[in-house]
Amino acid sequence: MKETIYSIPINESFEITDGQCPVCRLHRRLTEDTLEYVLGAAMMEPDVRQRTNALGFCPEHLAALMQKQKRLPLALLLETHFKALTESEKRLFDASTCYVCDRVGGFLKAYYGNILYLWRGEESFRRKWNAQTFLCRPHTAALAAAARDELSKKEAPAFLASLREKSIASLSRMTESLEIFIRSFDHRFAGEDLGEHKQAVQNAAAFLCGAK
Ligand SMILES: [Zn+2]
Numbered sequence: 001m002k003e004t005i006y007s008i009p010i011n012e013s014f015e016i017t018d019g020q021c022p023v024c025r026l027h028r029r030l031t032e033d034t035l036e037y038v039l040g041a042a043m044m045e046p047d048v049r050q051r052t053n054a055l056g057f058c059p060e061h062l063a064a065l066m067q068k069q070k071r072l073p074l075a076l077l078l079e080t081h082f083k084a085l086t087e088s089e090k091r092l093f094d095a096s097t098c099y100v101c102d103r104v105g106g107f108l109k110a111y112y113g114n115i116l117y118l119w120r121g122e123e124s125f126r127r128k129w130n131a132q133t134f135l136c137r138p139h140t141a142a143l144a145a146a147a148r149d150e151l152s153k154k155e156a157p158a159f160l161a162s163l164r165e166k167s168i169a170s171l172s173r174m175t176e177s178l179e180i181f182i183r184s185f186d187h188r189f190a191g192e193d194l195g196e197h198k199q200a201v202q203n204a205a206a207f208l209c210g211a212k
């Protein structure tokens with residue numbers, strides 16, 4: 001069934017309860033798979049090459065591709081991409097496209113639909129969902145938009161309420177953590193052990209930026 005095609009990776013990610021965003025985990029995995037794909041099997045796929053030629057790569061993903069140290073496949077991809085840029089002013093003047101962003105975004109959209117499908121229909125997934133304490137803001141926003149589109153008027157409010165509940169709890173925890181971190185710069189509290197609050201700014205950034 002179309003709606004459950006990605007239920008294995010989704011269930012695997014939601015089984016982990018380490019306080020990190022389960023959708024970021026999926027997002028990172030998709031990105032890694034796509035980077036490997038681009039420099040490997042996709043080289044021989046004319047359809048994919050047409051897409052990489054047309055879309056190119058954003059700075060972030062080009063840097064990630066460079067890090068893979070596979071210079072020959074990357075050179076081949078860039079050579080034909082440059083030909084495509086030479087041939088099209090429209091492409092040349094649009095630096096916003098990226099094959100990796102596009103492919104990962106397409107999969108993620110399907111994942112959001114699958115997450116909602118599992119949440120709606122599978123008690124065991126609902127338990128995993130409820131056990132997640134943290135979802136980053138970009139994925140919270142994306143799931144909220146998907147819920148408004150794909151869930152019925154009757155189901156959407158319950159899903160949105162659970163998203164909101166997770167966000168409010170995270171915001172409250174992170175705000176307290178930031179306050180303790182800020183207070184540590186006051187000389188009256190110097191030397192106090194910050195413990196987990198040492199990570200206050202990193203945790204806030206993880207909430208705001210997600211998988212990036
Ligand atoms: Zn996330």
Ligand SMILES: [Zn+2]
Nearest residue numbers: 058061098101
């Ligand atoms: Zn990109």
